[in-house]
Amino acid sequence: MEILSQVLQLLFSGLTVGSIYALIAIGFVVIYNVTGVLNFAQGEFAMFGAMICISLVGMGLPLLAAVILTILIVSVIGGLFERLAIYPARNSSVPTLIIITIGVSIAFRGIAILIWGTQPYALQPFTENNPIRILNAVLLPQNLWAIGISLVSVFAMVYFFNKTYIGKAVTACVVNKFAARLMGINPEKMSLLSISMSAGIGALAGIVIAPISGASYGMGMMLGMKAFVAAVIGGLTNAPAAILGAFLIGILESFTEGLWSSGLKDAVSFAMLLLILFLKPEGLFAKASGKRV
Numbered sequence: 001m002e003i004l005s006q007v008l009q010l011l012f013s014g015l016t017v018g019s020i021y022a023l024i025a026i027g028f029v030v031i032y033n034v035t036g037v038l039n040f041a042q043g044e045f046a047m048f049g050a051m052i053c054i055s056l057v058g059m060g061l062p063l064l065a066a067v068i069l070t071i072l073i074v075s076v077i078g079g080l081f082e083r084l085a086i087y088p089a090r091n092s093s094v095p096t097l098i099i100i101t102i103g104v105s106i107a108f109r110g111i112a113i114l115i116w117g118t119q120p121y122a123l124q125p126f127t128e129n130n131p132i133r134i135l136n137a138v139l140l141p142q143n144l145w146a147i148g149i150s151l152v153s154v155f156a157m158v159y160f161f162n163k164t165y166i167g168k169a170v171t172a173c174v175v176n177k178f179a180a181r182l183m184g185i186n187p188e189k190m191s192l193l194s195i196s197m198s199a200g201i202g203a204l205a206g207i208v209i210a211p212i213s214g215a216s217y218g219m220g221m222m223l224g225m226k227a228f229v230a231a232v233i234g235g236l237t238n239a240p241a242a243i244l245g246a247f248l249i250g251i252l253e254s255f256t257e258g259l260w261s262s263g264l265k266d267a268v269s270f271a272m273l274l275l276i277l278f279l280k281p282e283g284l285f286a287k288a289s290g291k292r293v
Helices: 002-035 042-058 063-089 094-116 141-163 165-175 177-182 187-213 219-233 239-259 262-279
Strands: 132-134 137-139
Touching (some): 002 137, 002 141, 002 165, 002 187, 002 219, 002 239, 042 094, 042 187, 042 219, 063 094, 063 187, 094 219, 141 187, 141 239, 165 177, 165 187, 177 187, 187 219, 219 262, 239 262
Antiparallel strands (some): 132 137
16 A cells, blocks of 8 residues: 555656646647747746746735736747747758757846846745645645646647637648748748747746746756657657657656656656657657647
8 A cells, every 4th residue: 555655646746747847848849830940948938937927926916817917928028039039040040040049048047047036936826735635645736736737738729729710820830831821821920929829838837836846047947858858759749749748757757756766867858858869759659640739
């Protein structure tokens, strides 16, 4: 029974962490599908989401209003990032665009240090955080919020891209930008929309994790790297596959930390990334899912 409880506890922890990676990985997939850019500043949107929300709540704003306003603010930051950094270099090579996103990521962290300093912050849980016991394993309501929000987000993304006019316009730009232009769709506007939307999703990830593990100026880098691993597992082209990859990474890290060593959890994740890039660079689920988000 004790072993079962430990396994269950590690599983809960892995699903919670995986849900955060999943939200950020969705942003990677959306941006890559529309622009072909690997946005390594994606994790910083999560950092901004957490820090801005904490600041707004500290100013006396109700939590729900702070969450909504934070997502809007970070979406605007994402839009400015696209217009000022990605759009002017849209005809550059892929390595150049990747270097630009890395540079912006460093700049974002510098801005965060100037505004919030280096000390960690915490955000109140969304609801009362009384522990829920299942076979002696503890599950916090905030963990359920994290898992639930990630699952709702992926269903929302699938609905958006397959059932709405704007979503289908974005998908058209993914399949064939030239044909999309002939149909009156502006790929540049779709790029702005996709990056702004991805920034908002990243902000939501940061808000969700802030009550669980706190927030600091440097939280985005590692979150972004782990989410990138998850997106690569999904082939960088499919949001549901990226979600599966994120939960897989979260569970793998949790069991590595709980049964082996906490110092090795990052190494295991990146070793998995290298293994996939060597053996199946198109991603574990890319063949089944195709190009569509």
